[in-house]
Amino acid sequence: xxxxxxxxxxxxxxxxxxxxxxFAGAVVAGHFDAAPTGLEAAVRDEPLVxxxxxxxxxxxxxxxxxxQPTSAGFLCLWDAPDxxxxxxxxGCNPADDPLAGEKLFVSLAYDGGPDVTGVRDARLxxxxxxxxxxxxxxxxDDTRRTVTLRTVGVGGRSYRAFGYRLRRADLEQxxxxxxxxxxxxxxxxxxxxxxxxxxx
Amino acid sequence: MRLSLLGLVLSLALSASxxxxxxxxxxxxxxxxxxxxxTGYSPSWYQNIFYKTSSFDTTVTFIDxxxxxxxxxxxxxxxxxxxxxxxSQTKKAHCRANTAGSSxxxxxxxx
Numbered sequence: 001x002x003x004x005x006x007x008x009x010x011x012x013x014x015x016x017x018x019x020x021x022x023f024a025g026a027v028v029a030g031h032f033d034a035a036p037t038g039l040e041a042a043v044r045d046e047p048l049v050x051x052x053x054x055x056x057x058x059x060x061x062x063x064x065x066x067x068q069p070t071s072a073g074f075l076c077l078w079d080a081p082d083x084x085x086x087x088x089x090x091g092c093n094p095a096d097d098p099l100a101g102e103k104l105f106v107s108l109a110y111d112g113g114p115d116v117t118g119v120r121d122a123r124l125x126x127x128x129x130x131x132x133x134x135x136x137x138x139x140x141d142d143t144r145r146t147v148t149l150r151t152v153g154v155g156g157r158s159y160r161a162f163g164y165r166l167r168r169a170d171l172e173q174x175x176x177x178x179x180x181x182x183x184x185x186x187x188x189x190x191x192x193x194x195x196x197x198x199x200x
Numbered sequence: 201m202r203l204s205l206l207g208l209v210l211s212l213a214l215s216a217s218x219x220x221x222x223x224x225x226x227x228x229x230x231x232x233x234x235x236x237x238x239t240g241y242s243p244s245w246y247q248n249i250f251y252k253t254s255s256f257d258t259t260v261t262f263i264d265x266x267x268x269x270x271x272x273x274x275x276x277x278x279x280x281x282x283x284x285x286x287x288s289q290t291k292k293a294h295c296r297a298n299t300a301g302s303s304x305x306x307x308x309x310x311x
Contacts, residue, residue: 034224034306035251035280043282074280087286091278093255100255100277107276109283114261114270194257195275199234199296 042070043092048083051152051161054123058168065125065163067154069095075155079109079125079163090125095155103129103182103191114198116140116176121165124180124195127152128160133185135162139175140196227306231256231297237307238294241265244311248293250281252305257298260307262291270294 048066076092110122182191226237261273272285293309
């Protein structure tokens with residue numbers, strides 16, 4: 001083999017190595033996710049347990065409130081049509097502190113908007129600490145809506161779970177939620193979490 | 201020959217990125233209240249995730265390119281917030297910090 005052929009061969013090998021590296025890099029970059037390794041797969045693949053239901057109303061279908069203890073070390077809370085639906089909406093916190101140091105873990109899901117007049121359906125779901133006796137939704141006119149709580153066991157701990165669909169009459173009047181309150185057995189507010197539509 | 205190989209390299213790299221189908225479209229060490237970010241418009245986005253290293257109030261949604269209405273919006277303080285919009289409509293994934301976040305957090309969309 002001549003020196004020229006030798007150089008050509010090594011050039012071709014070099015280009016092939018760079019090609020492989022660039023291809024692998026592109027795949028890795030494309031698959032890069034911000035979440036911890038395994039969390040997205042666990043959320044996608046692991047089973048959900050229903051802890052509350054949101055009844056059908058005004059032509060809108062029933063939905064469920066689901067918890068999902070995951071092998072990735074997170075406890076997730078979902079609003080979904082059923083336990084196998086991929087159209088789930090919600091979130092997760094670390095399993096060792098699922099309420100993130102608060103009394104409530106709340107999620108608001110809605111379709112339409114961002115202005116309240118454009119919202120067609122809105123649902124609040126959550127789990128609360130066991131010493132929460134009542135959960136209320138504060139509306140934008142300062143009136144309150146009380147939600148029904150269900151005691152549930154999750155991962156050896158007890159919580160109060162809820163799911164609440166906002167009334168169509170409220171939405172039609174331009175009323176949206178502004179906060180969710182946790183009250184103790186004496187009616188004293190022990191947590192308040194802001195919520196609402198759009199950029200508010 | 202080298203030019204052909206280089207072309208192959210570049211096309212492989214580009215097609216691999218497109219095929220992979222996810223993008224982290226915003227990632228910051230701190231999020232001022234009101235900070236928001238979006239992907240470009242595409243019919244193929246279906247999942248939108250906001251991951252934070254500590255809890256703060258955020259929103260994820262999809263915005264269509266006709267009415268600019270919001271779809272499958274979720275607002276939560278969870279450290280991982282996820283929504284899906286299983287529609288072929290052209291849309292962008294959008295995320296927003298409703299309160300300030302003082303640790304690293306990022307938004308990822310899947311197609």
